[in-house]
Amino acid sequence: MPIQLHQNIEISEFILTTASSPEEKNNKFLIQCEHLNFVVSAPVKSLIESLLTYQNSSQSLVESYFIKTRYKATEEDIIALARQHIPEELFADMELPPQRNPFIFSMTLLPEYILKYLSVLLTPLFNKWLSAALALVFICVHFSLFANISHAATLGISMSTIPMFLLAMLMSYFIHELGHITACKRFNCPHGSIGFGIYIVFPVFYADVSKAWRLSQKQRAVVDLGGIYFQLILLIVVDCYAFFYESQFAYVLSWTITLTMLHTLNPFFKFDGYWLLSDLSGITNLHDKMRTALNRIKHKVFKGTPLNFKNDKTLYLLVPYSLMAMLFFTYIATFLGSKLWQTGQEIAAVIFSLPNSSLLSNIDLMLEQGTLLSLLKALMWAALFTLLLSFYLKRIKNLLVNNNVKASNK
Amino acid sequence: MNNDKNELNTEYTVEALEARFEMEAVVDDGGAETDGSCECKVTW
Structure with missing residues (x-):
């Protein structure tokens, strides 16, 4: 053959x-x-x-x-x-390449063969009427308690409950990922595992739903929202508990889960918001196409070359998205730059306040004054801000300098 | 065949789709602080 x-x-x-x-x-x-x-x-x-x-x-x-x-x-x-x-x-003469993932590091927490039993049990939650009713209950409960929730967040929780709080948050992340997996199962689509990884600089929990490409756009959007939907059900329980038991702990938990839900809607990183935008618009490989769009905008501005997109939908969605992503990354880079400058000033202030010119000879004095810890803390933040700033600057540069000629022809 | 092939060539498109990993970042609102302050931040 x-x-x-x-x-x-x-x-x-x-x-x-x-x-x-x-x-x-x-x-x-x-x-x-x-x-x-x-x-x-x-x-x-x-x-x-x-x-x-x-x-x-x-x-x-x-x-x-x-x-x-x-x-x-x-x-x-x-x-x-x-x-x-x-x-x-x-081709059969080529070995299948390993799955490409966006993580620096990743590990499977729950494999597919265990999840398939769990997801089958939960698929009734994706009944159209039930989900509409639960969403309505969530809106009523969460918004009526929102003043209490946001007030509780300003007070915090006691140190002794921190381990319990972390455990509850871990459960919330897991429930979120289970939502994506169950949505896949609801449409009889095979799913992968749930795991933990480092994405760019974020510690993340993830669900592998790569097979979901076979679903329709609407079904894929349901898979994208499945995580938030499951957290929303969890929030109904947490809010009710907080209200009936006047639990500060539950109110703070509710606030933090709400925050994670909002954070995951950010469309500029590959969180749920990214997939939702991609699926609803029908624009696949959104990040790659964003680079192409920015490249064309650059050529339009500097050389007067027509934007020449395949259709108006791509033009009206991709161009604003790309410009907003650029603004978002620039804003974050500026914010990090100002934080770095501020931290640098704090470090300089500590160093210049020391009587001796040699830093080592001042260690005893700094230990006495308690400034050594503040200095180390400031140095650690400075290193972190530098790392993040260099990452964002590199990302901005990658967006502006597009070497992918092939992609630009699509 | 050659003409047909050339004509068809223009319609031959392939796009590799990215792997779908639905992610949720670990976010901390600083709720564990007990000094009354509320600082919303992402833990990196």
Whole structure:
């Protein structure tokens, strides 16, 4: 056999309900092979199907290609087309690459084989009427208690309850991820594991729902909101407990969970807000396309080159998103820069207040005055601010300097 | 075939989709402080 694809390739329609033209709507297909996902046009899909039919039947490649496409071609031509247009990872002679993830470090906490039993039990929570009712209850309870919740947050909790508080927060993160997994299960879509990782600089909990690409845009949006929905149910319980037992601890917990829910809607990092925006708009690989958009805006501003986007939807969504992301990262970088400057001044003030020129000879004095600890603390913050600032500056530079020529042509 | 192939070539598009990891960052609102202050911050 001259050419062979991996056997476990799955082909489905990639339906874009927000497509701006019928061609765009009906002409995209999803190719899934293990953890890999590709959106391909109809000719690529036909090529893949021809090859798979050829592999699994007595048909010749020429025959199977003709049946799928109505084009007559020689075997050499078909093989050449396949090698040119089918992603190389799909060929059986290529080993599947390991799954690419956005983490610096990651570890699985709950594997898929355990989660599948848990998620089955929870799928009734995604009943349309039940979820609407629960959302309504949440709005009534949480907003009526919000004054108490925000007031409690200013008072804090006692030191002795901190371990319990951390445990409760861990549970909240876990429930959030379970929400994504259960939403997948609700639509009979396979899911991955729940884990913990470091994303850029954030410690994060994550749910692997890579197979969710096979769902419709609306279903994917439900998967995106599944985490917040589960936390919202948790908040109803926490709020009721706080109200009936007048629990300061529960009020503070409610405040912190609310904050994490809002934080996860940030669309500029790959949190839930990013996926929600991507799925609702139908713009895939949003971050890559943001780079392209910023590059085109740069060329428009400096060289007068037309923006030339594929359609108006991309233009009106991607351009504001990209500019806002740029502003967001610039704001954070400015904030970190000012904090670094402030911390630097504090360090300088401590050092200049010392009587001797050598820092080492002042250690005893600093220990006596208690300034050594403040100095070490300030140095630690300065190092952290420098690290974060360099990260954000690098990110801004990456957004502005786009070396991905291929992406810019899409 | 060559003409057909060239015509078809323009329609051959492939886009690799990114892996979907739904993430939630660990956020701390400083609620554990007992001095009455409320500082909202993200723990890095």
